[in-house]
Amino acid sequence: MGNNQRERKSTENSSKIADKTYDVSDYESNESVDKGMAITHEQVSDNYMEGTIDGKIDEVDGKGKLKTHDGQLLKRKRPE
Secondary structure (H helix, E strand, O other): OHHHHHHHHHHHHHHHHHOOOOHHHHHHHOOHHHHHHHHHHHHHHHHHOOOOOOOOEEEEOOOOOOEOOOOOOOOOOOOO
């Protein structure tokens, strides 16, 4: 394979990966890119749903508009 063909193949592979978006079927796929996409989606989703580690509740006014991010700390019970 010539150098020009290798570059063209590499560019095609890069474009294929760059155009990839998450799909539910990625969880069952045998392709490494699909599996990576599923894992990344799961991590982002978990972090989004869990929120920040500081456990502060934002302070909002009566209309639900954000006043400050310096709200009350959440009270956490230690596991027994």
